[in-house]
Amino acid sequence: MPEAVIKVENLVKKFGSFVANDNLTFEVYKGEIFGFLGANGAGKTTALRILSGLLAPTSGKVIVAGFDASRQPEMIKKHIGYMCQRFSLYEDLTVKENIMLYGGIYGMSTALIKQKTAALLERLRFGGYGDRLIAGLPLGLRQKLAFAVAVIHDPEIVFLDEPTGGVDPVTRRQFWEMIYETASRGITVFVTTHYMDEAEYCDRVSVMSEGRIVALDTPGNLKKEYNAKTIEEVFVRIARPALANKQY
Amino acid sequence: MKRFLGFVKKEFIHIFRDYRTLIILFGLPAVEILIFGFVVRTDINDAGVAVLDLSKDETTQKITDRIFSSGFFKETDYLLNYNDIDRIFKKGHTRAVIVFEEDFGARLIKEGKAAVSIIADASEPNVATLVSNYASAIIAGFNREMNNTLLSSAPVVQPEVRMYFNPSLKSHFMFVPGVITMVMILICALMTSVTITREKEFGTMEVLLVSPLKPVQIILGKVTPYFLLSFINIITILVLSWFVFGLPVKGSLVLLLLETMLYILMSLTLGILISTVSKTMQQAIFISAIGLLLPTILLSGFIFPIENMPKIYDYVSSILPPRYFIVIIKNIMIKGTGFMYVWKETLVIALMTVLFTVLSIRKFSLRLQ
Numbered sequence: 001m002p003e004a005v006i007k008v009e010n011l012v013k014k015f016g017s018f019v020a021n022d023n024l025t026f027e028v029y030k031g032e033i034f035g036f037l038g039a040n041g042a043g044k045t046t047a048l049r050i051l052s053g054l055l056a057p058t059s060g061k062v063i064v065a066g067f068d069a070s071r072q073p074e075m076i077k078k079h080i081g082y083m084c085q086r087f088s089l090y091e092d093l094t095v096k097e098n099i100m101l102y103g104g105i106y107g108m109s110t111a112l113i114k115q116k117t118a119a120l121l122e123r124l125r126f127g128g129y130g131d132r133l134i135a136g137l138p139l140g141l142r143q144k145l146a147f148a149v150a151v152i153h154d155p156e157i158v159f160l161d162e163p164t165g166g167v168d169p170v171t172r173r174q175f176w177e178m179i180y181e182t183a184s185r186g187i188t189v190f191v192t193t194h195y196m197d198e199a200e201y202c203d204r205v206s207v208m209s210e211g212r213i214v215a216l217d218t219p220g221n222l223k224k225e226y227n228a229k230t231i232e233e234v235f236v237r238i239a240r241p242a243l244a245n246k247q248y
Numbered sequence: 249m250k251r252f253l254g255f256v257k258k259e260f261i262h263i264f265r266d267y268r269t270l271i272i273l274f275g276l277p278a279v280e281i282l283i284f285g286f287v288v289r290t291d292i293n294d295a296g297v298a299v300l301d302l303s304k305d306e307t308t309q310k311i312t313d314r315i316f317s318s319g320f321f322k323e324t325d326y327l328l329n330y331n332d333i334d335r336i337f338k339k340g341h342t343r344a345v346i347v348f349e350e351d352f353g354a355r356l357i358k359e360g361k362a363a364v365s366i367i368a369d370a371s372e373p374n375v376a377t378l379v380s381n382y383a384s385a386i387i388a389g390f391n392r393e394m395n396n397t398l399l400s401s402a403p404v405v406q407p408e409v410r411m412y413f414n415p416s417l418k419s420h421f422m423f424v425p426g427v428i429t430m431v432m433i434l435i436c437a438l439m440t441s442v443t444i445t446r447e448k449e450f451g452t453m454e455v456l457l458v459s460p461l462k463p464v465q466i467i468l469g470k471v472t473p474y475f476l477l478s479f480i481n482i483i484t485i486l487v488l489s490w491f492v493f494g495l496p497v498k499g500s501l502v503l504l505l506l507e508t509m510l511y512i513l514m515s516l517t518l519g520i521l522i523s524t525v526s527k528t529m530q531q532a533i534f535i536s537a538i539g540l541l542l543p544t545i546l547l548s549g550f551i552f553p554i555e556n557m558p559k560i561y562d563y564v565s566s567i568l569p570p571r572y573f574i575v576i577i578k579n580i581m582i583k584g585t586g587f588m589y590v591w592k593e594t595l596v597i598a599l600m601t602v603l604f605t606v607l608s609i610r611k612f613s614l615r616l617q
Contacts, residue, residue: 054454082454085451088452090452092265093258093261093265101254102459104251105456105459105461107251
């Protein structure tokens with residue numbers, strides 16, 4: 001039995017009378033890449049915010065990195081990394097200043113940050129970019145850098161909210177190589193995406209529809225179960241009716 | 249603490265790297281002080297005046313000399329008859345014509361009175377009123393001397409007007425405190441609301457909120473640099489108004505600076521409140537600039553006295569923080585009074601600061617629910 005770093009039992013989140021998360025129960029294991037799929041408005045973002053300590057659940061039990069999301073959100077925040085769908089580095093700061101800022105926010109010592117920065121720039125072949133402003137970097141580089149910064153403090157889990165939106169296919173592939181490399185270091189990757197080919201790269205995927213998790217398994221098992229060739233087909237079969245109901 | 253300092257450092261980098269923000273932050277106050285101080289004036293200087301002297305005697309010459317040596321007026325023309333008045337007003341350089349009746353000096357000695365008329369160009373009513381008041385005052389001064397020396401027999405009630413605190417009625421006395429009040433609330437509220445909404449708009453706020461930084465640290469980190477810079481700003485303005493306009497601080501400088509700090513703090517919390525209700529930078533700019541600028545200029549008592557407003561505007565004005573700060577700063581700078589005279593206004597601003605803070609915290613945590 002693999003070790004679970006995220007345990008969710010009967011999670012419910014209501015905004016007034018609207019139920020955003022309806023009785024979610026799932027586990028995420030240490031070092032796995034967990035794909036979190038769902039149509040827009042299915043409740044992914046809400047769940048992600050609860051898991052990252054930003055929102056309190058209405059009811060249910062949520063344990064992330066060993067801490068209770070309703071009682072110790074501050075502790076959770078110290079043990080996770082987060083990269084949101086919008087670009088999260090400061091454009092008017094240099095690469096090094098951004099790393100220094102986020103490293104400092106996560107309580108790392110200046111010496112450690114400097115050492116990590118050097119290693120990181122080396123690994124990404126970013127050598128010459130250290131003192132450049134983010135504003136001058138191409139989007140692909142920025143996204144990769146944002147991801148590297150999100151795991152600079154070696155968190156137990158990193159949450160990626162649609163990290164590859166608007167990125168070219170080559171960079172997307174490189175980005176996923178970084179994700180694999182991160183997972184191999186024992187960091188759990190929790191990723192939401194709209195690209196179904198990316199879902200194939202995950203160890204396990206869950207599909208949300210109207211606030212509920214309607215499917216959760218490895219990509220291979222899901223394809224077998226729904227008799228589909230790709231995850232895209234699986235997704236359309238499960239999530240499409242919900243989308244149609246929403247729109248009409 | 250180290251987290252917090254790193255965050256503050258980042259804020260400073262934002263400010264110093266964006267030269268446009270820097271220009272607004274430091275340039276605007278200085279420019280406004282100079283503009284309001286030199287351009288918007290309610291006192292007069294070298295206003296054009298023409299004389300139609302139908303008497304041409306020693307007395308009229310004396311009065312004329314006195315008028316032109318006052319520094320308020322300069323002579324534009326010497327008229328020969330009444331028909332010239334219309335013509336010279338139409339030319340536009342002349343604000344007023346002073347007319348001495350025939351045999352002015354002789355009548356004054358014989359009958360004890362003589363007529364002088366001041367005809368002002370009232371197409372600009374404010375200037376006309378000012379010019380006629382200043383000219384009347386000079387003539388009244390002449391009268392008083394005459395009464396004392398030549399005609400001391402006639403007992404006349406003569407008011408002797410003295411302008412306390414500002415003897416020469418310099419309008420800088422009114423504008424410098426007003427501009428400080430206006431610029432500080434504008435800059436502080438604008439800058440804070442924009443810097444916070446910018447993080448929201450760019451998506452970095454989300455990352456900050458997920459980080460171990462507490463919301464209160466984020467807000468304080470945003471506000472601290474602006475607090476320091478605004479304080480430097482205030483000192484710049486005071487030094488500038490002292491060197492350029494010769495406006496001293498009559499009261500306690502320490503008290504003035506403390507009150508200013510409170511006012512800056514209030515403006516910053518107002519900026520935070522604005523940022524919690526606006527989604528984009530544009531909204532924040534709109535609310536801070538339009539929502540604060542006009543009411544401050546028109547309703548705070550900065551230019552137009554609150555006593556003269558209809559009651560309803562008086563009520564509206566009483567919710568504007570600048571109204572109270574203007575009283576405080578004028579009291580300390582111009583009258584030289586102490587804390588005992590401004591404690592009520594200070595209390596109001598302190599309460600407003602608390603109110604804005606509480607509202608912002610509630611708004612902020614509501615958003616996170």
